Amino acid sequence: MKTTTTVTKNQVLTLEIIDLSYEGLGVAKVDGYSLFVSNALPEEKVEAVVTKVGRKYGFAKTLKIIKKSPYRVENFEQKYVQTGIAPLIHLAYPQQLQFKQQQVINNLSKQGLDSGLVQEIIGADEQFHYRNKAQIPVRTVAGQATTGFFRSRSHDLVALDDYLIQDPQIDTLINQIRDLCREIGLKGYDELHNRGEIRHIMVRRAYFTGEMMVVLVVTSKKTKLLPQLLQQLAQKPEITSLYVNVNSKKTNVILGSRFELVAGQEYITDQILGHQFRISPQSFYQVNPVQTQKLYQLALEAAQLQGDELVVDAYCGIGTIGICLANQAREVVGIEVVEAAVHDAQTNAAINNVHNARFIQGKTETVLAQWAQEKQAVDVLIVDPPRKGLDASLIASIRALKPQRIVYISCNPATLARDLQLLEADYQAQKVTPVDMFPLTKHVESVIALERK
Numbered sequence: 001m002k003t004t005t006t007v008t009k010n011q012v013l014t015l016e017i018i019d020l021s022y023e024g025l026g027v028a029k030v031d032g033y034s035l036f037v038s039n040a041l042p043e044e045k046v047e048a049v050v051t052k053v054g055r056k057y058g059f060a061k062t063l064k065i066i067k068k069s070p071y072r073v074e075n076f077e078q079k080y081v082q083t084g085i086a087p088l089i090h091l092a093y094p095q096q097l098q099f100k101q102q103q104v105i106n107n108l109s110k111q112g113l114d115s116g117l118v119q120e121i122i123g124a125d126e127q128f129h130y131r132n133k134a135q136i137p138v139r140t141v142a143g144q145a146t147t148g149f150f151r152s153r154s155h156d157l158v159a160l161d162d163y164l165i166q167d168p169q170i171d172t173l174i175n176q177i178r179d180l181c182r183e184i185g186l187k188g189y190d191e192l193h194n195r196g197e198i199r200h201i202m203v204r205r206a207y208f209t210g211e212m213m214v215v216l217v218v219t220s221k222k223t224k225l226l227p228q229l230l231q232q233l234a235q236k237p238e239i240t241s242l243y244v245n246v247n248s249k250k251t252n253v254i255l256g257s258r259f260e261l262v263a264g265q266e267y268i269t270d271q272i273l274g275h276q277f278r279i280s281p282q283s284f285y286q287v288n289p290v291q292t293q294k295l296y297q298l299a300l301e302a303a304q305l306q307g308d309e310l311v312v313d314a315y316c317g318i319g320t321i322g323i324c325l326a327n328q329a330r331e332v333v334g335i336e337v338v339e340a341a342v343h344d345a346q347t348n349a350a351i352n353n354v355h356n357a358r359f360i361q362g363k364t365e366t367v368l369a370q371w372a373q374e375k376q377a378v379d380v381l382i383v384d385p386p387r388k389g390l391d392a393s394l395i396a397s398i399r400a401l402k403p404q405r406i407v408y409i410s411c412n413p414a415t416l417a418r419d420l421q422l423l424e425a426d427y428q429a430q431k432v433t434p435v436d437m438f439p440l441t442k443h444v445e446s447v448i449a450l451e452r453k
């Protein structure tokens, strides 16, 4: 039951932060009411002065925190919160990390797992401008093509020039393409009437080589003014690869199924841990190139390879993890559902002189169910699934295949905890290491080593 109160205006209260809750804000309880304090850590004590007392029950209606916040939320930053680009911008970086670490701990605890396994989160050196990929909507605002981000849970475009977390060279290129659309008279997409010409601009920039890929998502290839834009972009030396993707459907899905190369190469090339990787427009590629190397290093350590193992790299994308560890294993088999990514993986093995890796196109759950039936031997299994985690049937196949070790790379602590709980009868988690791949957002990645009991 809530106790009603005794506070008076100007009274100084000491708020004891008991938890990090809503979007990483510290929670303190005063007279049974929750108060949220930014930039505070659990067990911290924060001084606050009562500025207004609620009339009905006399509780502290507004409080002013006396401790100065190390991070100010200024007006211009609100748009990065409203658009979901940087929902944690109100938190100083150590508090962001603490929030993310707590997410992993809370999810494990909820499933009755040992949260003591959670190691200190690996932070990033760069909080801003780290993303190597952007998919930016183009709409017509006040009669001209405008680029930006949608306000959360809406399709109202907030116009932006600086996207805060993207590579600044990507921002520059997007702004240049937007300006060219304005000059030429190309219109942004009108989703209500399924009209207009340019729907999205997708840009990827390879961090280590500087190569850039542009995909213009258009409503029709026959748009009269489109060739003018393509011609101008084809002359830009910084664009290594230029594609058009046609999406004529009335849908929220960004990309259509058809990609047409307009100029340059079919791919861009980047490097990870000294290996070269070609990336096609349809393929998944990690978005934070600096943190990716730390993530993969952890995965390689967790695999503890001796040189004679058959390693399955499930959900392998363009083959990055398998190729980075191939020289420590007998054989690597990658499994990936997207055909273009499998082709990239095969090419990537060849250009890195990796001869003991092969890649299968298919769903991990289907391929490994077949392997389980055939009683094929797997020594080490690496899984790096999308946010929904592992399919229930895949868990059953893993238990039948009995790999000695599993390395689980997860981008969603809730599905990770669910899956660890399902594997618990046969596998002991050794440690769980969170990695901050996406500073300023609520997302957290983790690497987990599991050993067969």
Ligand SMILES: C[S@@+](CC[C@H](N)C(=O)[O-])C[C@H]1O[C@@H](n2cnc3c(N)ncnc32)[C@H](O)[C@@H]1O
Pocket: 283, 284, 285, 286, 314, 315, 316, 317, 318, 320, 321, 335, 336, 337, 338, 341, 362, 363, 364, 365, 384, 385, 386
């Ligand atoms: C989180 S990404 C990881 C890719 C890669 N390990 C990396 O680090 O770049 C997940 C990948 O799994 C693929 N994928 C999604 N569902 C799949 C499934 N059921 N079976 C195999 N691959 C799948 C996606 O296309 C994507 O390439």
